[in-house]
Amino acid sequence: MLRPQRSTLAKWVxxxxxxxxxxxxxxxxxPAEIGSIIEARGFVKSTRASKKVGFVDISDGSNHQTLxxxxxxxxxxxxxxxxxxxxxxxWCEGKGRQPYExxxxxxxxxxxxxxxxxxxxDYPLQKKATSMPFLRTFPEIKHRTSxxxxxxxxxxxxxxxxxEFFQLQDFIKVTPPLITSSDCEGAGEVFSVRAPSDKPGESxxxxxxxxxxxxxxxxxxxxxxxxRAWTLTPCFRAEQSHTTRHLSEFWMLEAELSHVDSxxxxxxxxxxxxxxVTQSLADSSKTNQSVDAxxxxxxxxxxxxxxELVEARWSKMLTPERWPRMTYTDAVAHLxxxxxxxxxxxxxxxxxxxxxxxxxxxxxxxxxxYPEAQKPFYMLxxxxxxxxxxxxxxxxxxxxxxxxxxxxSLREHDYEVxxxxxxxxxxxxxxxxxxxxxxxxxxxxxxxxxxxxxxxVTYLAGHDNVRDVAAxxxxxxxxxx
Amino acid sequence: MLRPQRSTLAKWVxxxxxxxxxxxxxxxxxPAEIGSIIEARGFVKSTRASKKVGFVDISDGSNHQTLxxxxxxxxxxxxxxxxxxxxxxxWCEGKGRQPYExxxxxxxxxxxxxxxxxxxxDYPLQKKATSMPFLRTFPEIKHRTSxxxxxxxxxxxxxxxxxEFFQLQDFIKVTPPLITSSDCEGAGEVFSVRAPSDKPGESxxxxxxxxxxxxxxxxxxxxxxxxRAWTLTPCFRAEQSHTTRHLSEFWMLEAELSHVDSxxxxxxxxxxxxxxVTQSLADSSKTNQSVDAxxxxxxxxxxxxxxELVEARWSKMLTPERWPRMTYTDAVAHLxxxxxxxxxxxxxxxxxxxxxxxxxxxxxxxxxxYPEAQKPFYMLxxxxxxxxxxxxxxxxxxxxxxxxxxxxSLREHDYEVxxxxxxxxxxxxxxxxxxxxxxxxxxxxxxxxxxxxxxxVTYLAGHDNVRDVAAxxxxxxxxxx
Numbered sequence: 001m002l003r004p005q006r007s008t009l010a011k012w013v014x015x016x017x018x019x020x021x022x023x024x025x026x027x028x029x030x031p032a033e034i035g036s037i038i039e040a041r042g043f044v045k046s047t048r049a050s051k052k053v054g055f056v057d058i059s060d061g062s063n064h065q066t067l068x069x070x071x072x073x074x075x076x077x078x079x080x081x082x083x084x085x086x087x088x089x090x091w092c093e094g095k096g097r098q099p100y101e102x103x104x105x106x107x108x109x110x111x112x113x114x115x116x117x118x119x120x121x122d123y124p125l126q127k128k129a130t131s132m133p134f135l136r137t138f139p140e141i142k143h144r145t146s147x148x149x150x151x152x153x154x155x156x157x158x159x160x161x162x163x164e165f166f167q168l169q170d171f172i173k174v175t176p177p178l179i180t181s182s183d184c185e186g187a188g189e190v191f192s193v194r195a196p197s198d199k200p201g202e203s204x205x206x207x208x209x210x211x212x213x214x215x216x217x218x219x220x221x222x223x224x225x226x227x228r229a230w231t232l233t234p235c236f237r238a239e240q241s242h243t244t245r246h247l248s249e250f251w252m253l254e255a256e257l258s259h260v261d262s263x264x265x266x267x268x269x270x271x272x273x274x275x276x277v278t279q280s281l282a283d284s285s286k287t288n289q290s291v292d293a294x295x296x297x298x299x300x301x302x303x304x305x306x307x308e309l310v311e312a313r314w315s316k317m318l319t320p321e322r323w324p325r326m327t328y329t330d331a332v333a334h335l336x337x338x339x340x341x342x343x344x345x346x347x348x349x350x351x352x353x354x355x356x357x358x359x360x361x362x363x364x365x366x367x368x369x370y371p372e373a374q375k376p377f378y379m380l381x382x383x384x385x386x387x388x389x390x391x392x393x394x395x396x397x398x399x400x401x402x403x404x405x406x407x408x409s410l411r412e413h414d415y416e417v418x419x420x421x422x423x424x425x426x427x428x429x430x431x432x433x434x435x436x437x438x439x440x441x442x443x444x445x446x447x448x449x450x451x452x453x454x455x456x457v458t459y460l461a462g463h464d465n466v467r468d469v470a471a472x473x474x475x476x477x478x479x480x481x
Numbered sequence: 482m483l484r485p486q487r488s489t490l491a492k493w494v495x496x497x498x499x500x501x502x503x504x505x506x507x508x509x510x511x512p513a514e515i516g517s518i519i520e521a522r523g524f525v526k527s528t529r530a531s532k533k534v535g536f537v538d539i540s541d542g543s544n545h546q547t548l549x550x551x552x553x554x555x556x557x558x559x560x561x562x563x564x565x566x567x568x569x570x571x572w573c574e575g576k577g578r579q580p581y582e583x584x585x586x587x588x589x590x591x592x593x594x595x596x597x598x599x600x601x602x603d604y605p606l607q608k609k610a611t612s613m614p615f616l617r618t619f620p621e622i623k624h625r626t627s628x629x630x631x632x633x634x635x636x637x638x639x640x641x642x643x644x645e646f647f648q649l650q651d652f653i654k655v656t657p658p659l660i661t662s663s664d665c666e667g668a669g670e671v672f673s674v675r676a677p678s679d680k681p682g683e684s685x686x687x688x689x690x691x692x693x694x695x696x697x698x699x700x701x702x703x704x705x706x707x708x709r710a711w712t713l714t715p716c717f718r719a720e721q722s723h724t725t726r727h728l729s730e731f732w733m734l735e736a737e738l739s740h741v742d743s744x745x746x747x748x749x750x751x752x753x754x755x756x757x758v759t760q761s762l763a764d765s766s767k768t769n770q771s772v773d774a775x776x777x778x779x780x781x782x783x784x785x786x787x788x789e790l791v792e793a794r795w796s797k798m799l800t801p802e803r804w805p806r807m808t809y810t811d812a813v814a815h816l817x818x819x820x821x822x823x824x825x826x827x828x829x830x831x832x833x834x835x836x837x838x839x840x841x842x843x844x845x846x847x848x849x850x851y852p853e854a855q856k857p858f859y860m861l862x863x864x865x866x867x868x869x870x871x872x873x874x875x876x877x878x879x880x881x882x883x884x885x886x887x888x889x890s891l892r893e894h895d896y897e898v899x900x901x902x903x904x905x906x907x908x909x910x911x912x913x914x915x916x917x918x919x920x921x922x923x924x925x926x927x928x929x930x931x932x933x934x935x936x937x938v939t940y941l942a943g944h945d946n947v948r949d950v951a952a953x954x955x956x957x958x959x960x961x962x
Contacts, residue, residue: 019749021740023651023708041740043923060739061707062651084923117894117924140915141922143706152707156654163644170504170543173637177953178659178715179672179730181960191660191674191685193692195719204672204719204729205960211674218953218962225624226542226633227504234659234715238676238685248685249660258541259502259522268500413598434621434962441622442524442565443598472658472699479662479686481699481915 023062031100032091037110039088040067040102043144044079046127058085061149068094068101069113075106077113081126082144084117132468139472139481151469155457159232161277162253169269171228171255176215178234181207182431189238191248211236214450215254217378217435220411223256223446224438230255232453240476244465245403247454249474256448262383263393264325266408266447267366270397271323274364274405274456278317281460285311310462316400319363327369329389331359347389350374356396356403364405368395377425378418380410380447393447402459408449415439504543512581513572518591520569521548521583524625525560527608539566542630549575549582550594556587558594562607563625565598613949620953620962632950636938640713642758643734650750652709652736657696659715662688663912670719672729692717695931696735698859698916701892704737704927705919711736713934721957725946726884728935730955737929743864744874745806747889747928748847751878752804755845755886755937759798762941766792791943797881800844808850809872812840828870831855837877837884845886849876858906859899861891861928874928883940889930896920 022030024042032038042058045066049055054071056079069087071077079085089104089111104111124138125145135142142148166173179193191211195204203209212235223229235252255273260266326334332345335355339345345355348371359365369382369391379392394409412418418439422432429436454466467473472481503511505523513519523539526547530536535552537560550568552558560566570585570592585592605619606626616623623629647654660674672692676685684690693716704710716733736754741747807815813826816836820826826836829852840846850863850872860873875890893899899920903913910917935947948954953962 017650017750017753019746020738025708026651041925061705062653062709082923084925116926117920117922119922123922140702140918141706143703144923149706152655152703153653155656159654160644160648163641167641169498170507172543172634173640174633174952175636175715175732177730177951177955177960179717179955179960180962182962189677191676193672193674195672196670197719197721204957205955206958207960209960221621222624222633222952224542225622225630227506228543234656236660238678240678249658251656257501265500269498272498437621439598441598441600441604442563442625444522444565445597470658471655471703474658474660474686476685477687479658479660479688479690481661481663 024058024060024065024067025062027067028063028065028100034091034093036091037088038091038102039086040069041084041086041116042067044081044083044085046081047079049076056085056087058087059144059146061144063153064146064150068098070101070103071113072103072105073107079115080119080123082119082123083115086112086114086116088112132465136467143471148468151457151461151463152471154461155453155469157281158277158457158460159453161280162232162273165273165276166230166255169228171230172222172226174219174222174226174229174231175233176212176218176222176231178212178215178236179205179209180212180218181205181209182217182435191236191238213237214252216256216448216450219254219256219448220435220446221438223258223448224442224444227258228256242476244467245455247466247470247473247475248478250466250470251453253451253453253456254448256446258444258446260410260447261445263368263395263408263410263447266410266449267325267368267395267397268322270406270408270449270451271364271366274317274397277456278314278460282311282314282318285314310460313400313459313462316363323364323366325366325368325395326359328367328371328391329369331355331367335359347371348373353403356398357401360398360400360403362400364397364399366395366397368393370394370396375409377421377427378409378411380412380445381417395449397449397451399459402455405455405459406449406451408447410445410447413439413443413445415443505539505541505546505548506543508548509544509546509581515572515574517572518569519572519583520567521550522565522567522597523548525562525564525566527562528560530557537566537568539568540625540627542625544634545627545631549579551582551584552594553584553586554588560596561600561604563600563604564596567593567595567597569593613946617948624952629949632938632942632944633952635942636934636950638762639758639938639941640934642761643713643754646754646757647711647736650709652711653703653707655700655703655707655710655712656714657693657699657703657712659693659696659717660686660690661693661699662686662690663698663916672717672719694718695733697737697929697931700735700737700929701916701919701927704739704929705923705925708739709737723957725948726936728947728951728954728956729959731947731951732934734932734934734937735929737927739925739927741891741928742926744849744876744889744891744928747891747930748806748849748876748878749803751887751889751930751932752845752847755798755878758937759795759941763792763795763799766795791941794881794940794943797844804845804847806847806849806876807840809848809852810850810870812836812848816840828852829854834884837879838882841879841881841884843881845878845880847876847878849874851875851877856890858902858908859890859892861893861926862898876930878930878932880940883936886936886940887930887932889928891926891928894920894924894926896924 042060045057045059047056054076056069057066059066087104089102092101092103094101104113130145193209198204215233232253236249332347336344372390372392375392379394382391382393396404397406399405454469457469458466523541526538526540528537535557537550538547540547568585570583573582573584575582585594611626674690679685696714713734717730813828817825853871853873856873860875863872863874877885878887880886935950938950939947
């Protein structure tokens, strides 16, 4: 009746689980003995044929590389791009750039080749037709292309390195709620959430519920309780943004640190974090020309990513000195030296994308201490607060060619001051009582930041549109499946 | 104007970032030289005083341990539980069970002690009053208690080990969408999402949008494209469940594997995954009686978790043999041998929680091949499909004392069969066309599973209520902040 399968504890953690068919990445990085018979499975990426021999390149998406199948003899089976096939053949050393190839010989009874899944005549992912706008019209299969597959592999790698970094820095990963009854920024266009049973005056949660625009307020509770807390979590904005930089649903990395009282502690931290991830990419790019297992570095060896653009972006991140810091006030003065007369900035003006790109020309830069009037109620006043030009202890991280990647601040931790801030921002005091309470019970100086995860991945990938690094992007009018 | 802070690249990855105040966990695991002056910051957990000496235990939540502050001399400052304090004093070897203590001497001009944040007279987290129902009424500060803090640290550790496991197994971590226009299970009570601008006939996304109940259908797209994909992501259910096992917003671990054609490949995989995490907890429990850095094992050394219960659960997970597998049909026969006459099961009946607990008495168990009629449209028929007793190639993972922890299946990958399934389940064919399309374009056998993350953490923590391992639980009527 029961089917216990004996295995010793010592054996059960394996690199390759022997009950699974290996991925092509595993087959290439942990190659079988030359001459042995193995089976490979993947999608047909391309085919070539001559009289005596045929070639089929297959990929299973586990890495960017294709595996070359060599069909021997004159009667070669025909395949179409996109078909899912399974081939059993002889594992051989490759010719040319391929380290290995799989030889299928129809005369050999131990060999086999089969179409597992056919494609329709109009299968769209042909070699030539792969512009991004075209691919976006096939949301369910577009990730089988090399470029979009590589974006997803990069994203996974970046998340893993972030996890590693925060673990080293003694942070606890937490999950603040997505459904919330408070509205972090005090403005913001928020999606509301309703249950099928909701009626006027009778709602599922007993009050109005929204999708969070930032988890910061809840994260503060957790960071005070745990000293250092971070999250990587979906956030939502119901804005009519039709840009390459905005999504209605996006993932945000937020971190909050207790016992910090200078904004430069937070900028140092986020700089180290971004460097840690970027360095891991640069290292794997330099040292690995062959495929390596499990660390996601395969994509840098491909040719389909604009490698020079990518490496230029990485090297701008990896400057030998810390990235510059500049106050908003200094940034305005600096920009006015180079801006034409009719575009001069007044103190208090918002910095536009073009200004941000000017400031981050040669390396990332932190702009700190923005005018209080531009920022939300929870920010601490600047250390050198000037009532004539009131500023808060905050920063934006701007990156070359792209503008804002992250923003953060110290948080007002004094009860009376925060209460006044809430009043002057006309916030609902009852709704925010729980947040105010943090300042009533053992308050302490703290600060943190939020970073748009898709923006970071897009930047590191050398790409220009966040919609292509989100697996199924959501934007106004865009929720097809 | 700029404030570059020089640092060499070689130096920037540090265990302790020198621009941050260290956590108490770091101070205990990487101790300063005995006799040196250091500063510690935390919340007052308890105080004791005698004529000549006073004691204040502080905690910052970075681990379960408290740091003992010794106040020397007769004029000892007074502290209240919950206050946030900062102490500068001499780092000394501890007496009794504490490895170290911090001595504050008011006569020493290099020493200082300060209340950073006071508490109100009715500060609720006193030593005695910490029942779970009581703590749940203080959502913004409850995580400062040892037990709830330890649940969050455990959760963070489990996520890290999962990330490590999937990385080793060559999976890509992906983020399927939370806002979706399709309804995975074809039933289910789903939350709907609306933008402020929505009017009848004019919606933000151009169609009705919902919060996902499972990312499986989207995950299938990504797993086919990448061979193996996983996600750990919020899911939502608008059910009126007021139990210790359900949340309206919860995190779900979902994994999907290409090229599997036996349900036992999937059960082996999930078993190895759960064992990997559990083994890491058991290992740290055995080998570490002192505090170790960065691996989350600190909580097992505390006394506040019911250690025996926890270890009994872990050891049931870590059986020397693989967990048993039993078909639903065999399970019904097995149960009927022990169930009283008036509680006998008919083939086709659902297994209730009490049945699940009976089946998983001594170890976790997989129940496979449930009746087709109980399961969603996308499941593949069982290998030994019997039209008299039609079953599907699926499983539930049941754990001792707790019932279902995870469920999974092979997915129907034949276009015509899946289309018929959709029709017989009265699903909207147009809405599901993208999903059907996966079977039209290079289909291949695949399968996967979903696991309720809060249930797993609750089980491993030796606890009994998922609401306490979610930082801010959401349930009917529960969305206070």
